[in-house]
Amino acid sequence: MASKPPNDSIDIRIPASCPAPISQILYHAWHHDLSGLKPLLTAPESARVQEPTTGESPLHAAVRSCAPANQGELGGGSDAATDVEEHAKAVVHELFMSGGIWNGLDDNDETPGCVAARLGLKGLYTLCIEAGVRAELLFGLLDGYEELESDDGEEDEEDEEDGSNEEVLGEEEGEGAKPEAEAGGAEEAAAVGEEEHVFVSKRAQGPNVNSEDYLRSNLTYSDGKLVDSAQNGVMMAWETSIMRASVDALLPDLPAGRKILNIGFGMGIIDSMFAETKPSKHHIIEAHPAVLEHINGSDSKFGKEWEAGGPSDGAYKVHAGKWQDVVPKLLEQGETYDAIYFDTFGEDYNQLRLFFTEYVPSLLEEEGRFGFFNGLGADRKICYDVYTQVVEMHLSDAGMDVEWQELDVDMKDLENEGEGEWKDVKRRYWTLDKYRLPTCTLMG
Numbered sequence: 378m379a380s381k382p383p384n385d386s387i388d389i390r391i392p393a394s395c396p397a398p399i400s401q402i403l404y405h406a407w408h409h410d411l412s413g414l415k416p417l418l419t420a421p422e423s424a425r426v427q428e429p430t431t432g433e434s435p436l437h438a439a440v441r442s443c444a445p446a447n448q449g450e451l452g453g454g455s456d457a458a459t460d461v462e463e464h465a466k467a468v469v470h471e472l473f474m475s476g477g478i479w480n481g482l483d484d485n486d487e488t489p490g491c492v493a494a495r496l497g498l499k500g501l502y503t504l505c506i507e508a509g510v511r512a513e514l515l516f517g518l519l520d521g522y523e524e525l526e527s528d529d530g531e532e533d534e535e536d537e538e539d540g541s542n543e544e545v546l547g548e549e550e551g552e553g554a555k556p557e558a559e560a561g562g563a564e565e566a567a568a569v570g571e572e573e574h575v576f577v578s579k580r581a582q583g584p585n586v587n588s589e590d591y592l593r594s595n596l597t598y599s600d601g602k603l604v605d606s607a608q609n610g611v612m613m614a615w616e617t618s619i620m621r622a623s624v625d626a627l628l629p630d631l632p633a634g635r636k637i638l639n640i641g642f643g644m645g646i647i648d649s650m651f652a653e654t655k656p657s658k659h660h661i662i663e664a665h666p667a668v669l670e671h672i673n674g675s676d677s678k679f680g681k682e683w684e685a686g687g688p689s690d691g692a693y694k695v696h697a698g699k700w701q702d703v704v705p706k707l708l709e710q711g712e713t714y715d716a717i718y719f720d721t722f723g724e725d726y727n728q729l730r731l732f733f734t735e736y737v738p739s740l741l742e743e744e745g746r747f748g749f750f751n752g753l754g755a756d757r758k759i760c761y762d763v764y765t766q767v768v769e770m771h772l773s774d775a776g777m778d779v780e781w782q783e784l785d786v787d788m789k790d791l792e793n794e795g796e797g798e799w800k801d802v803k804r805r806y807w808t809l810d811k812y813r814l815p816t817c818t819l820m821g
C-alpha cells in the first residue's frame with residue numbers, strides 16, 4: 378500500500394490523455410450512471426479496461442468517487458454519503474456481473490476493495506469480497522479441469538489479454554498502465570481462467586517460489602530465521618506467538634498423552650511446544666534435506682535420541698519426505714491423531730486443500746483438532762478476507778467446521794520492507810495486524 382494517501386480526484390485518476398473509449402466507460406462508472414454505463418458493458422472486456430497511466434478501472438472509479446472530497450460532484454443531498462454508496466453498489470454489482478476484476482491493481486497498488494477499505498465504504502468492500510470469493514471458488518473448480526488439458530496456458534492467457542484489450546481500446550495499452558498483476562478472476566464463468574490465479578499461502582511466497590525448487594535450494598538457519606538461497610523467509614521467530622496460540626487451540630489445557638502430527642519442521646518452534654506437552658505420539662513430517670540435517674545435528678532436540686526416548690517404538694518419529702508421500706503410508710498403517718498441524722513452505726493453497734480434503738478426515742480422531750498456518754493472501758487485507766471465506770467453504774466441503782480466533786500481530790518491527798524483522802529477507806510476506814487462527818473439527 379502507498380504510504381501517503383493517494384489523490385482520489387477525477388482529474389488525476391482519469392487524465393485528459395485517457396483514450397476516449399476508456400474514459401467514456403470510466404466517467405459513467407465514476408458518476409454512477411448505470412443507464413449510461415450498461416450499453417457500454419456489452420462490448421467484450423469493457424468492464425476490465427484500465428486507464429493507461431493510472432490503471433483506474435471502472436470498478437476503481439465507481440468506488441473512488443465516493444471519497445468524501447468527490448461527493449459534491451455526485452450531487453448528494455442531506456443523506457449524501459449513504460445515497461452515493463447505494464448508487465455505487467448498483468454500479469459495482471453490474472461491473473462484477475460484466476466481468477470486472479475484483480483484484481486488479483491500480484498505480485497505487487490498490488484493488489477496488491483496497492480503495493473501499495481505505496475510504497471506510499463497508500458495503501462496497503463487502504461486494505468486492507463476495508466477488509473475490511466467487512471468483513476463487515470458480516478457479517478452484519477450474520484448476521482440476523485445467524490439469525487434464527495442458528499446462529502451457531500462460532502464453533495463451535497473455536495473448537488473449539492483449540487481444541482483448543486491443544478490442545476495446547482500439548490501440549495498444551499505454552506504457553504506464555499497470556497490468557492486472559494480481560488479477561484473480563471475473564464473475565462470469567466464461568471469463569474465469571483468463572487471469573492468473575495468484576492466491577498462495579504465505580509459505581508459497583508468490584509466483585517465484587515453487588516446491589520443487591525450494592526443496593532443492595540451500596537453506597540458512599540464522600538468528601531468528603530460516604531462509605532459502607534466494608533469501609525467502611521460510612520461517613521466522615516473530616511467528617512464535619502464532620505457534621503458541623496454535624498449540625493452545627489444538628490442545629486446550631495442554632493435556633499430556635495426546636497423539637500429535639506436525640507437517641513442516643522449519644525452526645522446530647511448534648514441535649518444541651508440542652513436545653513440552655509430553656505426547657504419547659509425536660510424528661513430524663519434513664521434506665527438506667537441510668532441515669533434516671539440522672534435525673539430526675548436535676543442537677537439535679529432535680534427533681535420534683528423541684526418537685528413541687518415546688513411550689513406545691516409533692511413537693516419536695521424524696518422517697523424512699514430502700507429506701504427499703508420507704501421509705498415505707501413515708494412513709495405511711492406521712495412524713490417527715488428536716492434533717494435526719500443517720505448515721509447509723513453497724506450496725500453494727491447492728496442496729493445503731488436498732491435505733484437509735483427502736487426508737485429515739481419516740487421520741483425525743473423532744474429537745481431534747486440525748490447524749494450519751493461515752497465511753493465505755496475507756500480504757493484502759482483502760485477499761486475506763476473501764481467503765478466510767474460501768477456505769471455510771472448502772473445509773465445510775471436506776466435512777469440517779472451523780472456528781476463527783483473531784490474534785493481534787505486533788507490527789512494530791514488521792512494518793517496512795527490508796527493515797526490522799525483514800532485514801535480509803527478500804519479501805515482506807506478512808502485512809496485517811490481525812492473524813486469523815483456524816481450529817478445525819470434524820462435523821458431528
Ligand SMILES: C[S@@+](CC[C@H](N)C(=O)[O-])C[C@H]1O[C@@H](n2cnc3c(N)ncnc32)[C@H](O)[C@@H]1O
Nearest residue numbers: 641643644645646647663664665699700721722
Ligand atoms: C514454515 S516452515 C514450518 C515452521 C514450523 N511451524 C515451526 O514452528 O518452526 C515449513 C517447513 O515445511 C517443510 N516442507 C515444505 N514442503 C514440504 C512437504 N511437501 N512435505 C513436508 N515438509 C515440507 C519445509 O522444508 C519447512 O521446514
